[in-house]
Amino acid sequence: MSSCKECYSKHNRITPLNGVRECLEKHEQYICGSCGRCICIQKEEKRGLQRWNFPFRSLEIALLYLRTADVSEGTACGIYCLTNQHGRESYKIFSSDEALTHYLQKNSSKQCANNAPVYRSTSYQTFANTQIRRLTSEEVEQYLMEIS
Ligand SMILES: [Zn+2]
Ligand SMILES: [Zn+2]
Structure with missing residues (x-):
């Protein structure tokens, strides 16, 4: 199965x-x-944060949210692997290497190998049929049926 060209997911x-x-x-x-x-x-x-602003436990899960970061920031965002003082890894999305650096300066217990993303798409694109909105109740029921 190949990944969606827009949202990076195979599923x-x-x-x-x-x-x-x-x-x-x-939720929108x-x-x-x-x-x-x-x-x-x-x-x-409170802070206007979205799901993609929070750490993920795997690269696969971070990839599922990367598109919302791209769109919110208007650029091709990167997924970075962070390590804490106990060597525990997590994945976090930043809009740029500078945004990562800024975060690391404020979170001194975290490190990022090479200060480079483990994944970033080559360029930011928009797609014709995308919508950002709340679903109707009919759409929710339909989508729930398709999940299961
Ligand atoms: Zn898709
Ligand atoms: Zn939600």
Whole structure:
């Protein structure tokens, strides 16, 4: 199976990963114009952070959210592998190497090998049929059926 050219996923109904119904019903979604996959792009109230701003436990999961970072930042974002003081790895998305450097300056317990992304798409593109909005209740039910 090949990855979606727009949203990087091999599976077009893999997200949301957690709290599926609640996420689809209550959160704004990036609806992939190419494969129809929904990706949570909701901003949390306090700091305006989106799911892609938080660390991921694997590169595979970070890839599922990378497209929402690209679109929010308007650039091809990178996924970086961070290591904490115990050697534990996590993956985090930044819009640029400079944004990573800025983060590492504020989080001195974290390191990034080579200060380079493990994945970044070659260029930022927009796609014709993409939508960013809440789903209708019919669309939620349809999508839930297609997930299972
Ligand atoms: Zn959500
Ligand atoms: Zn897609």
